[in-house]
Amino acid sequence: MAELPSNVHLTLHPMYLSICGPWVYEDENHRTWLHLIIETGSVLQVLLRQVDYPSEHIALTTSLKTSHTMPSMWTLHHDSQYLDSMGRLWRIMQHVEDDMEVMILELIDNS
Template identity: 60%
Template sequence: MDTGVLQVQLCQEAIPSGHIGLTTSPLTLSTMPWMWTLHSGSQYVDPMGRFWRIVHHIKENGVEELILELMDDS
């Protein structure tokens, strides 16, 4: 049974220190990793040891955006 592809979109931008907010939901906290570490230049690894490949990466006007896709063999 094909369950589809799991992807995550990450955005990072510089925000003044007094204006930092964190948005979470119970679904996000229970299903998505809280951290990814760059591994071998084109892949990220999460705290559960699963590998994610970069499918989109752009940095424009101080905002960096990544779309990561969970690799099949993870």
Template identity: 55%
Template sequence: MAQFPSMVQVTSHPESLRIQGPSVYEDQDERPWVPLVMETGSVLQVRLRQEDIPSAHIVLTSPLPSSMMPWVWVLYPGGRYLDSMCRFWRIVDHVLVDGVEEMHLELLPDPQDS
């Protein structure tokens, strides 16, 4: 019989996520997070997965290929992150799935565009 994945909500979010190489962010505890960028309609979303990557595999000189991706996210009150481009991202969910942390962020519309 197939087992369903174990999923638990996480309420303690990284204080910051900083770019460390192509497609790798690092939190304040030096844990690497790998982003997966998704566009659903007109909404930009990012799923970050905390994965142990040997530091030898992180190249520090190249930015992420997408110009829409920030260099840093900083936790902000209200379950949001503020990025290096002064945009807010809502934390859609943050879960532990079979022992692996995954956080789903969604870019909030710019209030000046309304």
């Protein structure tokens, strides 16, 4: 019997992700996403993990690192890109679900 792949590749991406607390974004379905900044050389990537994060644990203010380096919002621009609130384009490198939903965005040069 053939084994099923461990990761399911998703093509239905959140329409938007809006910051709602330190390190936490919320999508249009009120699901929360924690982010991790990944810098490898000149490439900036953000890993977003969809987690059930109780709203009472989300602070009303954002941390300095979040507010200065991360956009306040991402909006789905095309099927494979997001436009952030700073006018930059991000390519969806991966959007998979295994035990949890994970999306990796990469900043597009000169965007």
